[in-house]
Amino acid sequence: MLSSNTNWRKLIIALTAAGVLAATPLLAADGAPAGSIDGKNTKVCSTCHRVEAGTYRGYFENVSMKSLSLQVKVDEKSEIIKFDKGTIKVSNPDVKDADVEKQLRGIKKNHEVKVVVELKNGALFAKAIVAKPPIKVDEAKLIKIDDVERLVALGPEKGNFTLIDSRPFPRYQDGFIPGAINLPYPAFDKNIDKLPADKNRLIVFYCAGITCTMSPKSLEKAEQLGYRNAKVFREGMPGWLQRKPGVMTVKFIKEAWLDKEMPFVLLDTRSPKEAEKGFIKNAVTFPVVDEKSLKTLPKKAVKAPIFVYDADGKGNSQAVAQGIVKAGYAPVLVVDGGIAAWQKAGLPVENGALATKIAYIPKPKAGEISIDNFKTLIAAIPADTILIDVRPPDEVKEGAIAGAVNIPTTEIDQRLAQLPKEKRIVAYCNSGTLAEMAYHTLKGKGYPSVFFLNAKVEIDEGKVEISR
Structure with missing residues (x-):
């Protein structure tokens, strides 16, 4: 999100003047979309922006040039929005090339976007998409990551500073910069008692990175209260985790991860002999970082949360965590207080030999069917199930799963009659991208039993190979 609705309007006006967005009746004079389509904002976006008709604000997930569709997540729902490659206007500050496909493919996953939408032949189409640019903050009010690292190494008391995480509490629970306290921007006015008494401190x-407005807006509020030495670390938590480990408390591990059955990797950095006397369930022994131990971690692309602990937080957990970060993994978080804090909280420990192999299974997406279940299904497709191949016809000609019906994602709206709602619908493609889009399209049409395969599928002379 930009710093205000006014800035969004300025951006739309600037893009129109530059020819990136055409001056059409879709945009009203003040920059807000006209028309009767209800707008949608993520809850976080609504902190700073009102909901505008004909506008979706959310997080970019996928683009398919085959089906000419965008997938944008608005809170827990993924919206599938079609587009016309010849008319869609794209603004992506990270890509200088004017080519529409390069602009769209250059939008990073989970990047905040604003999509101007319209109805065309009864379907939702993107008129324009704007990838949120970095928030503008006065250079004099920014603090560089090197300076933040130096301060964090000293600690708040010795360094004479207060570090504030402006994100909502659930995001703070996911991990924070060492020494930070949580003062969420949405609840700033109710928690000013968390600010230091010394207004010169x-x-x-x-907050959540270069496009997040919560830390700049918190700075503005602090200055209004008379604080004279407030700064913004604009790179925020994402920037920190690229260079340093974050921190996780045992309370947060239990409440935000274990209780919610969220998967993560847990590494015990003590010597195996010491760890055998008592360790956290599912922990894997990981006393050193070297080429051999790094190979046991999940692939970097998986972005598995990695939690690291030692005896009391004063041992080698920090060094091990830093070594893992240096190897290119993120997020990596050190458990504050180690296993001593875990036991002090009355949480259970186990004894004996620790595991030496990591078994990390990402939590499946809504509607995702496991590879094993999919293999069972295609071996003998049940009468109550329709298997749909959502790839374009030219790809299907090169090989398809026996019994599948080819309904490309671009044709789903027109071929709903072939998909009775009382049937179970399972979609697949080459990579999972189109299949997931088909899933969200059908769920949006009210289909109660829809699933998709989120995996790579290769078909050669009737032989089907499925892999992650």
Whole structure:
């Protein structure tokens, strides 16, 4: 999100003047979309922006040039929005090339976007998409990551500063910069008692990265209260995790991860002999970082959360965590207080030999069917199930799964009659991208039993190979 609705309008006006967005009746004079389509905002976006008709604000998930569709997540729902490659207007500050496909493919997953939408032949189409640019903050009010690292190494008391995480509490529970306290921007006015009494003390605000407005807006509020030495660490938590490990408390591990059955990797950095006397369930022994131990971690692309602990937080957990970060893994978080804090909280420990192999299974997406279940299904497709191949016809000609019906994602709206709602619908493609889009399209049409395969599928002379 930009710093205000006014800035969004300025951006739309600037893009129109530059020819990126055409001046059409879709955009009203003030920059807000006209028309009768209800707008949608993520809850976080609504902190700073009102919901506008004909506008979706959310997080970019996927683009398919085959089906000419965008997938944008608005809170827990993924919206499938079609587009016309010849008319869609794209603004992506990270890509200088004017080519539409390069602009769209250059939008990073989970990047905040604003999509101007319209109805065309009864379907939702994107008129324009704007990838949120970095938030503008006065250079004099920014603090560089090197300076933040130096301060964090000293600690708040010795460094004479207060580090404030401006994100909502659930995001703070996911991990934070060492020494940070949580003062969420949406609840700032109710928690000003968390600010230091000394209004000359250095305050460093951070949030969710270069496009996040919560830390700059928190700085503005602090200055209005008379604080004279407030700064913004604009790179925020994402920038920190690219260079340093974050921190996780045992309370947060239990409440935000274990209780919600969220998967993560847990590494015990003590010597195996010491760890055998008592360790956290599912922990894997990981006393050193070297080429051999790094190979046991999940692939970097998986972005598995990695939690690291030692005896009391004063051992080698920090060094091990830093070594893992240096190898290119993120997020990596050190458990504050180690297993001593875990036991002090009355949480259970186990004894004996620790596991030496990591078994990380990402939590499946809504509607995702496991590879094993999919293999069972295609071996003998049940009468109550329709297997749909959502790839374009030219790809299907090169090989398809026996018994599958080819309904490309571009044709689903027109071929719903072939998909009775009382049937179970299972979609697949080459990579999972189109299949997931088909899933969300059908769920949006009210289909109660829809699933998709989120995996790579290769078909050669009737032989089907499925892999992650």
